[in-house]
Amino acid sequence: MSAIVVKDLQKVYRSGAATPVHALNGVSFEAPAGSIFGLLGPNGAGKSTLVKILGTITTPTQGQAAVMGFDVVKQPLEARRRMAVVLQQTAAETLLTVRDNLLIYAYLHGLSGREALRRMEEIVDEFDLRSKLRETVQELSLGTKRRIQVAKIFMLDSPVIILDEATTGMDPLMKRHVMDRLRQEARKGRTVLLTTQVLSEAEELCDTIMILNGGKTLASGTLQDLRKLSKQMFRVNLSVAEAREDLDELLRALGPAELKVEGVTAEMLFLGEEAALLGRLAELARAVTITQFEVRGPNLEEIFVKLVKDA
Amino acid sequence: MRGIAAVFYRDYRQRMTNIAFVFWDMFVPLAYLALFGSGFQQIVAPSFQVGGQSIGYTAFLLPGVLGMITFTVAMNTSWGFFMDKDSGIFYELLTYPITRPQILIGKIGFNVLLSLMGAALTIALGGLVMDVPVRWVTLPATVVVVAVTTAGWFFLFSVLAIRLNRMDSFNTVTSAAYILLMLVSSMFYPVTDMPGWFRAIAWINPMTWQVDALRYTLFGIGASTTVLLESAAFVLFTIVCLAFAASALNRAD
Numbered sequence: 001m002s003a004i005v006v007k008d009l010q011k012v013y014r015s016g017a018a019t020p021v022h023a024l025n026g027v028s029f030e031a032p033a034g035s036i037f038g039l040l041g042p043n044g045a046g047k048s049t050l051v052k053i054l055g056t057i058t059t060p061t062q063g064q065a066a067v068m069g070f071d072v073v074k075q076p077l078e079a080r081r082r083m084a085v086v087l088q089q090t091a092a093e094t095l096l097t098v099r100d101n102l103l104i105y106a107y108l109h110g111l112s113g114r115e116a117l118r119r120m121e122e123i124v125d126e127f128d129l130r131s132k133l134r135e136t137v138q139e140l141s142l143g144t145k146r147r148i149q150v151a152k153i154f155m156l157d158s159p160v161i162i163l164d165e166a167t168t169g170m171d172p173l174m175k176r177h178v179m180d181r182l183r184q185e186a187r188k189g190r191t192v193l194l195t196t197q198v199l200s201e202a203e204e205l206c207d208t209i210m211i212l213n214g215g216k217t218l219a220s221g222t223l224q225d226l227r228k229l230s231k232q233m234f235r236v237n238l239s240v241a242e243a244r245e246d247l248d249e250l251l252r253a254l255g256p257a258e259l260k261v262e263g264v265t266a267e268m269l270f271l272g273e274e275a276a277l278l279g280r281l282a283e284l285a286r287a288v289t290i291t292q293f294e295v296r297g298p299n300l301e302e303i304f305v306k307l308v309k310d311a
Numbered sequence: 312m313r314g315i316a317a318v319f320y321r322d323y324r325q326r327m328t329n330i331a332f333v334f335w336d337m338f339v340p341l342a343y344l345a346l347f348g349s350g351f352q353q354i355v356a357p358s359f360q361v362g363g364q365s366i367g368y369t370a371f372l373l374p375g376v377l378g379m380i381t382f383t384v385a386m387n388t389s390w391g392f393f394m395d396k397d398s399g400i401f402y403e404l405l406t407y408p409i410t411r412p413q414i415l416i417g418k419i420g421f422n423v424l425l426s427l428m429g430a431a432l433t434i435a436l437g438g439l440v441m442d443v444p445v446r447w448v449t450l451p452a453t454v455v456v457v458a459v460t461t462a463g464w465f466f467l468f469s470v471l472a473i474r475l476n477r478m479d480s481f482n483t484v485t486s487a488a489y490i491l492l493m494l495v496s497s498m499f500y501p502v503t504d505m506p507g508w509f510r511a512i513a514w515i516n517p518m519t520w521q522v523d524a525l526r527y528t529l530f531g532i533g534a535s536t537t538v539l540l541e542s543a544a545f546v547l548f549t550i551v552c553l554a555f556a557a558s559a560l561n562r563a564d
Contacts, residue, residue, distance in 0.1 A: 055406040058564035077410055085406040091399035093321070095328045104324065107317035108407045136328075149403075 003160050003191035004031040004054065009063035011049050011215075023049040024060070025215040031193055031208065033159070036186050038206030039195040040300075042308060045212040047195040048088050051164040054193070055085040067160050083160040084109075084153035088195075090169070092145045094138040098129055101137060105152045119155040126181075127151035127174070142169050150178055154185075161185065163194040167201065179205055203300040211307055218307045226303050233298045233306065234277055236268045241289035250287060254280045264291075269302075314409035318417025325391065326421060336387060337429045340379040344433055348372040349441065361501050364532050370443040373433065374525035375498035378518060380429040381457055382492075385464030386485050388422040392472035393481065402563070411557040419465045426461040427454060434529070445529055452528040456542070459549060460521045466552035473559040492518040497526075520545045 011024040024046045031037035039047045052058045053065055056076040064071060070078040093101050099120070106116030124130045127147050137145060146169045153161055161182070167175045182192050182205060196202050202209055203223060210220040219229055236256075240247060241264070248261045256268035270277045277295070284290070298306070326333060348369035361371060395401035404414065430453070437443035468485055475481045493499070495509065496518035502510055513519045520541035527538040 052402075052564055055402075057402055057405045059561075077408060080406060081408040083406070085403065087399070087402055087406075089399040089402065091403040093325070093400055094398040095394075096324055100324050104317065104321045107320060108314070108404075108409060110313055110408060 001033050002030040003033040003035075003068055004029075004037070004193055005064075005066045006030070006050070006054075007064045009050065009053065009065055010061045011046070011053065011058070012061045022215050024053075024063075026063070027210075027212065027215070027217055028063075029208075029210055029217070029220060031191055033191050034186055034189045035207040036182060036192040036194065036205050038202035038209040039193065039212060040197070040199065040202055040209060040304060041195075041212035041218075042197075044214070046215040047212055048164055049215075050212075051085070051087065051162055051193075051195060054079075054162055055083070055087070056080055081110075082158055083162055084156045084158045086149055086153055086161075086163045086166040088164040088168075090142060090145050090149060092137045092148055095136060097134055097136055098140075098148055099133040101148055102129075102152060102155065106155050109156055109158075111155070116155070123151050123154050126154070126177075143171055143174075146170055147174055154181065159190055161190055161192045163192065165195055165197065167196070167198065175201075199299075199301040199304055209300070211304060213308050219303075223300065226300070227297045229303065229307065232272055232274075233302060234270045234274065235296050235298065235302070236270060236277075236281070237265070237292075237294045237296075238268075238281075238290050239265045239292040241291050244288065247288070250284065254284060314407075314413040315417040315420065318409065318414055319420035322388070322391070322418050323421040325394075326425070332387065333425060336380070336384050336425060337432060339383065340376045340429060341433055341436060343379060344369065344373060344376045344436060344441070348376070361532055364530070366530065366532065367443070369437065369441050370530060371501075371526075372499070373437045373443055373445075374522045374529055375493075375496075376433050377430050377453075377457060377525050378460070378496075378498055378522050379493070380433065381426050381461040381521070382464050382489060382518075384422050384426045384429065385419070385461050386468055386489070388419060388465050389468035389472040390478075390481065390485075391418070392469065393478045405560065405563060411560040412553060414560065415466060415469060415553060415556050416462075418469075419462045422465065423458045423461045426457050430454075430457045446531055449528045449531070453525060456521065456524045456528055460524075460545060463517065463521075463545060463549035463552055466549060466556045469556040470552065470559050473556065473563055492516055497522050517545055517548050520548075 007028050009024050009027045010022070013021040013023055027046065027050065029037070039050065041047050049058070053060050054067060054072060056072050056079060059073050066072065067079040068082040070082065072079045093104065096104070102120045102123070103116050106119060107113070111119065124133060129148065129151060132140065132144065137148065150166050167178055170178065179201065186192055194205070208220070208222055209226060211218040219226055243264050247266065248259070251259055251261065251266055251268060254268070257271050258269035260267045351372070352368040359366065359368070392401065395404065434445055434453070438445035471481055471484055495512045496516045497513060498518060502513045502519060505513065523533050524538055524542045524545065527533045527535070
């Protein structure tokens, strides 16, 4: 079953006489239950607009979106009952204490006083918030505010979690913890939709990735699927036995798209057929003693950059 | 109901972080009654005729002061939407499993209590200290009018607070509305004694409907049919404003 279904979603912002802005232009996807779905794209790609539509903050100009089978336009309350949303903008009740922030969030999601308290107790240690419970949020750092915002969603059991660049501003340890926790939640059957600009995060976490640009889908699929789109791109790392003055020249003769030489190591990016590349590297091995050698496909960042540039 | 209760609690906790603000909501109208009311009573006359009844100016002004309380509390509560926008919680709130009307009703809930507290203080000051002849028996009706009208004004101002991006624009519009609605109404003077153009505007001014209803429940002044019509008009005004405010929340992006 798909937890999130988006069909031909379009959103046009019209502001007076200004040219209409097509924030989303026919985006479609399905996120299966228990999966982590990543939305990637440069600024202005339409990621946040998509999150706002799924979160029922705004309505689409055309198309449909459903959360756990509930249409976000026709049955918004039912859809909202099944999701917890972390928006890109830091959101916290700044005048209230951390404790009030957590409890009020739980009350607003229908939890009883006792249950809210129990769940708050469960997450305050996990998110290192116990010492800050009595402090008002306005006294806290941006990172801590973000931590509260993300911690809140783990107080709920909603089947869908939507996070719009949620780990922005978090320290690396907490970011790692949130990622682990999201993986756990997905294993339990919760569906996670996240937008991010940290591509390594998406690469590590997401089962399915969609790349948006200018409101349109550039590519979508598993990381393996996306790699196939850039199958003629290879990154080669090698080390040679001893430093040579002509190493740079020898490597440049292989025709890499990028080359970086540091002492006895080199990093190259090749575009073209894999067989031809291996032939050229074999020739190189006759002239130079290669001690370490690695060829790998593109990482998500490289795929992303290529797709966005090509678009 | 749980959604409304949760928003009510949220607003209570927020408002209680600034007691001075709450005190100011109560104090200004009380000062109006004590200073403006008794001052004018000295200047105008000990009493004058309104709707066939003789009444002192302090008593005449008292319902208007209750109107000011509801208006001020509603204005300050709707201003809270700007705080929510600043803190980023405004958009997050829209993703919570509560309806837009529940947000609005919950938000005004605690503030209706503040209005009622302010009204109780004002009536106590008038009735017990300033010898205003309050009809204590119809006080429950006054409570209803204060509650409904606080909500009505709040829903009206919420439309502006949600739709406007700039707080200074909101302050300008609401301040202008405050002055105009107060001055072109039956708050400070009997409408029947005013020029035709003034009467025409005053009769379509919800502030007149509110003050007339309060004057009737507090002192029995006014024709019951007119007051009934005005009260019905205010209820309708409240429902329409609630619908507009809920719609504004639906299009808050």
